[in-house]
Amino acid sequence: MKFTKMQGCGNDYVYVNCFKEKVDNAPEISKLVSDRHFGIGSDGLILIKPSDKADFYMDMYNSDGTKSQMCGNGIRCVAKYVYDYGLTDKHNISIETGAGIKYLDLKIKENKVFEVTVDMGSPITKASQIPVISDSEEVIAKPVRVMDTEYSVTCVSMGNPHAIIFVDDTKSIDIEKIGPLFEYHNMFPERTNTEFIHVIDKNTIDMRVWERGSGETLACGTGACASVYACIWNGFTEDNVTVRLLGGELKIKYDRDKNTIFMTGPAATVFDGEINLNI
Numbered sequence: 001m002k003f004t005k006m007q008g009c010g011n012d013y014v015y016v017n018c019f020k021e022k023v024d025n026a027p028e029i030s031k032l033v034s035d036r037h038f039g040i041g042s043d044g045l046i047l048i049k050p051s052d053k054a055d056f057y058m059d060m061y062n063s064d065g066t067k068s069q070m071c072g073n074g075i076r077c078v079a080k081y082v083y084d085y086g087l088t089d090k091h092n093i094s095i096e097t098g099a100g101i102k103y104l105d106l107k108i109k110e111n112k113v114f115e116v117t118v119d120m121g122s123p124i125t126k127a128s129q130i131p132v133i134s135d136s137e138e139v140i141a142k143p144v145r146v147m148d149t150e151y152s153v154t155c156v157s158m159g160n161p162h163a164i165i166f167v168d169d170t171k172s173i174d175i176e177k178i179g180p181l182f183e184y185h186n187m188f189p190e191r192t193n194t195e196f197i198h199v200i201d202k203n204t205i206d207m208r209v210w211e212r213g214s215g216e217t218l219a220c221g222t223g224a225c226a227s228v229y230a231c232i233w234n235g236f237t238e239d240n241v242t243v244r245l246l247g248g249e250l251k252i253k254y255d256r257d258k259n260t261i262f263m264t265g266p267a268a269t270v271f272d273g274e275i276n277l278n279i
């Protein structure tokens with residue numbers, strides 16, 4: 001199987017061009033290629049496919065083989081891939097995902113895409129649609145006790161579920177311990193991605209993320225959008241926010257008139273390769 005490894009803010013995936021390659025059993029292949037010792041090494045697998053509703057279709061899998069609806073860092077890399085490898089010459093493209101069609105604007109330097117802005121759509125706050133089990137219609141600053149500590153949890157979906165937790169300092173969080181306790185908490189029937197946020201000022205936040213199905217990653221695009229919306233909702237920030245992640249920065253803008261979130265960030269190719277899936 002021919003593949004390209006790409007990363008956006010260090011959130012790395014193995015990308016396969018399914019216009020050329022046939023991929024059977026994507027969940028198993030995702031587990032295999034993602035393994036950082038016995039595979040290629042990635043946070044998951046992204047398949048680029050034809051769509052009858054948009055220019056392309058993005059099919060994404062976490063490193064544990066589970067499928068997700070949407071990947072913010074991944075979709076910027078899909079845009080880079082289809083432009084750089086000649087599948088399109090358009091600078092504005094549409095990509096169908098499990099969370100609907102997303103519209104992307106490509107910035108190009110030396111004939112390569114280096115930055116992408118994505119209209120990530122409207123944040124979803126209705127508990128039943130995230131989904132999160134709750135006796136209130138929305139979950140904002142809800143106290144949740146995990147391992148003798150009370151956390152303030154705000155829940156937002158960007159097509160996939162996010163639990164946003166505000167902390168005084170992201171560095172000291174024992175994310176390997178706390179992350180799975182939220183991911184598998186019985187509040188979240190479809191598990192959850194969990195963002196730990198420290199608000200620096202009205203336009204800057206620090207974020208660490210424990211991703212559903214992949215563990216701690218260096219960045220999460222949907223998580224950055226969900227977190228900025230949670231910050232605005234809680235009255236902590238304005239509508240334009242720089243999200244500082246372990247692997248880089250994302251610029252997030254909430255457009256109140258359109259009720260949509262724009263994400264701008266980098267997309268980079270790491271290497272091309274070929275893997276024998278029969279071994």
Ligand SMILES: N[C@@H](CCC[C@H](N)C(=O)O)C(=O)O
Pocket residue numbers: 011062067068069070071072073074160161193211212213214217219220221222223
């Ligand atoms: N890294 C991604 C999100 C990937 C999917 C997520 N782990 C899930 O299961 O929903 C991003 O950049 O958005």
